[in-house]
Amino acid sequence: MSLDKPYTDVPGTTIFDADMSRQGYHLNQFCMSLMKADNRARFKANERAYLDEWPMSEEQKKAVLARDLNRCIALGGNIYFLAKIGATDGKSFQQMAGSMTGLSEEEYRNMMVGGGRPIEGNRYIGEKK
């Protein structure tokens, strides 16, 4: 019997469930390692070499190198873990969140100041605004 996943029709959203977590285990644990200053320094010195120490897929490594957070999430990454990469890069959480939306940093900040992304049209995939 398949599990009930009522959240797959929410647009622009990937729910980090047990299945995604299984796929993203090493990617997320790599991110976790960046909580230590020594590891951040080693990662910055040679990102590829550092990534190669982890049993991650080539796709996951490429997504990290490209700082493509949407791709990282599609491959099992979770935003709270991925935030460690942003911290290593000196990015704020808002810069990271904005980078996934297709908006510029300024556009995203302005959208938030203006009350955020509206719910209308954003509840279901294909919903009419």
Place this chain on the structure above:
Amino acid sequence: MARISASVYTSHVPAVGAALDLGKTGEPYWQAVFKGYDFSKQWLKDQKPDVIFLVYNDHANAFSLDIIPTFAIGTAPEFAVADEGWGPRPVPKVIGHPRLAAHIAQSVIQDDFDLTIVNKMDVDHGLTVPLSLMCGQPQAWPCPVIPFAVNVVQYPVPSGRRCYMLGKAIRKAIESYDEPLNVQIWGTGGMSHQLQGPRAGLINKEWDQAFLDRLIAEPEKLAAMPHIDYVREAGSEGIELVMWLIARGAMNDVNGGKPPTVRHRFYHVPASNTAVGHLILENN
């Protein structure tokens, strides 16, 4: 015997901590957030709680994907402030209350809630930002704090109903403790926000205000709301709001007593990516 005198609800946005720590509180952007807590800071000083039972979630700091406890109670004498990648926040360490925490663990587990007991744990912004909002920037936090971490990062997270019932069990545990302690219970996280994917930045003011209304007036019905409603209406990270139901379930009115007094209510958009909600309910 110990008693729960009040419950406090607040968002725990990390950027709020950064704004405080980096001295940005005078900026109009942040003033609009902090002014919502002016009343609360004085209120907390006047109330002088002996212990705060603080419900929050860890954000991939104390718990990696190696171990994912659904409900974890901190029973240590003290808790260090986590380095989340930007360096630890320059705030006081958190002093625990091991004797009360152990008592609560014993009671709540015997009431069928299988808590994970944590004797060593760093605490992240989920716990320290609410303390900063409510206490400002003191040299030491005003009283011991029992950290209670809920998994809301990996789905499935506990249901609203489960959280609400857990609050009742926590209340029962606190009320059977043999010292006359004034205990507050805080529920943190939320309100509407989404930090990931093309829908990041979602805010739903109407839904948030309705959540506040219902939390006050009909918490039991609110507790029946399924996860998907939180995700769809309040964003993937809006699910943090289930933690508010733990604090609400511990109040007098839902355990045979009188309705609480709404001492303070505040709502503001935005703080970084997030809608800030805040509520203080006093038991009567």
